[in-house]
Amino acid sequence: MKTPVIILLVLSGFMTMNACKKEEQKAPGNPVINTKTEFSSAYFGDSLQFTVGVSDDARIPLSTLKARLYYSDELVSETVIRTKEEGDYSGKIFVPYHANVANGTATLKLALQNINFTIREETYELPLERPDYPYLTLVAEDTEYRMERTGLYTYAAATTFPAKVNGYIKTPAYGDNGNELTFGWEENAVKEGSTNNIPFSNAFSGDYTITFNTLNYEAAPFIIAYAINQTVMDRVDDNTYRVDLALNHEEQVVIDGFDDLDAWWIDPDYFARDASGNLLFQPKAGNYRITADFNHEYFIVEALNGADLATLQADGSGAAWIIGEGIGKPAVATNAVGWTTEKALCMAPIADKIYQITVVAGTTVSADNINFKFFHQKGWGGEFTNAALSTTSDLIFVGDGSNGRDPGNLGITEGQTLEAGATYVFTLDLTQGSDQGVLTVEKK
Structure with missing residues (x-):
């Protein structure tokens, strides 16, 4: 019966030894921080460098060194360094830069932890200031x-x-x-x-x-605006803006605020580009209304008399307008004038009492069928009849009421068509008065 007693004594000894070892392993240790950087002050936006010597007096292996920055008791930045062995460790902690944060004093805490979760912490007051950049x-x-x-x-x-x-x-x-x-x-x-x-x-x-x-x-600035020659355009509606300007022949026209201006159609009667790509105004000097049409992406230009749209005068001065079928800008297919007077086209006054419109067959004018006429205003009222308009063109004729067109309406001569893709210039000469108009049609 002695043998079991001996065995029990031996087992008890082993358990006591293991318990001692476990107690030794669970010893808390004593982490030691030896800060080798003087923390005097910093700027918002800094990466604050530091060097810290770490050890443990009880020789308990170390785990991590954490640098934590608090501002107004809020943790704003943290850096964690693995400390596998005793020695010096260097790192950086970022000092955040945010809007409307006043200069003040932050708290920098260095915390060293060993593998038994024993922590030694040191705290430093760190004045912070916003940089005053040159x-x-x-x-x-x-x-x-x-x-x-x-x-x-x-x-x-x-x-x-x-x-x-x-x-x-x-x-x-x-x-x-x-x-x-x-x-x-x-x-x-x-x-x-x-x-x-x-x-x-x-x-x-x-x-x-x-x-x-x-x-x-x-x-x-954050000014969302459309402007021409530094004059802001007035909003008519969500898709229409306009401005009234005094412009000179060959004056540079600067259009601002349009992100996709290169995609807009530029009316050749009113604008040309120079070698540098600048827009130059083509009609004679005068007052004009420029309207940005966002639906069709082009600029409507109309002559003014003071603050009002110009109208044709008896001596041939003023403005001439086009209303009717088979014509439209920037394309007849998408924006035909028709008999909608609000869409009337203002002919470009290229000289005193001389007016012009340039069209491309199949694009801004129908190649085989037109039925439009010249008016004295943008709307119903004075209009040209065959008594006040003549032409020597063999391509375009003036209606007289018995030749297939109403008096003054234009048509394409029977058996003729406009060449698709070709450019034609219609010029209305009223130098002899508004009752003696002469139309010429030139293929470019």
């Missing part, structure tokens, strides 16, 4: 603009800009631990850390100022 850079799609400091946290770039400037803003690195910060467009507002283009816009291209505030992120 300048900023506006990075646009095709160039960069320097934004000069105009006051605390305020910056401006003043130069010749297009009406729309898409770009983001970046800062230089500031101080010993600073980073290059960016400000871009997120959810219809300026946001730090983004490089999405900020949609700056002005009413017109030319000399104006773009501004930005690095404290509250206020930026300007």
Whole structure:
């Protein structure tokens, strides 16, 4: 019976030894932090560098070193470093940069933990200040603009800009631990850390100022407008804007605010492009109303007399209008004038008492059937009959009421057609008065 007692004693000894080992392994240890960086102050946007010596007096293996930054008792940044063995470890903790955060004192906490979850923590007060950058850079799609400091946290770039400037803003690195910060467009507002283009816009291209505030992120300008020659167009409805201007022959016409202007149809009677692609006004000097038609993507140009649409005078001055079938801008298929007087086309006054319209067969005019006429106004009233209009054209005839067209209506001579794709210029000469009009038709 002694043998079982001996066995029990042996087992009891083993259990006691194991318990001692487990107690030894579970010893809490004593992590030690030896900070080798002096934390005096920092700037918002810094990557704050630090070096820390770590050890454990009880020789318990270490686990992690955590650097945590608190601002107004809120954890705003954290860096975790694995500490496999005793020694010096270096790292960085980012000091966030946000809008409308005042200068103040943050709390930096260093926490060293060993494998038994024993933690040693040290705390440092860290004064924080917003950088006062000497300048900023506006990075646009095709160039960069320097934004000069105009006051605390305020910056401006003043130069010749297009009406729309898409770009983001970046800062230089500031101080010993600073980073290059960016400000871009997120959810219809300026946001730090983004490089999405900020949609700056002005009413017109030319000399104006773009501004930005690095404290509250206020930026300007954001003017959504359409303008011609720096004059903002008035809204008629959602798809129609217009402006009245005094224009000279061959004057450059600058159109601003249209994202897809290259897709718009440009009326050759009113605009030509020079070698640089600039639009030049073609009619004679005078007052004109320019209407942007977003439905058909073209600019309607109409002559004015003061603030009103011009009308034809007895001496042939004023304006001549077209109403009728088989013609339309920018295409007869999509925007035929017909007998809708609101769509009447104003002929371009290319000289005193001489008016012109340029058409392309199959596009802005029907190639085989027309039935339009000249009017004295944009609407019913005075109109040309065969008694007041003649032509020597063998392609276009003037109706007399018995030749297939009403008096004054134009038609294509029987057996003739306009050549599809060809350009024709209709010129109405009223130098002898509005009752002695002469029509010429020239194929270009």
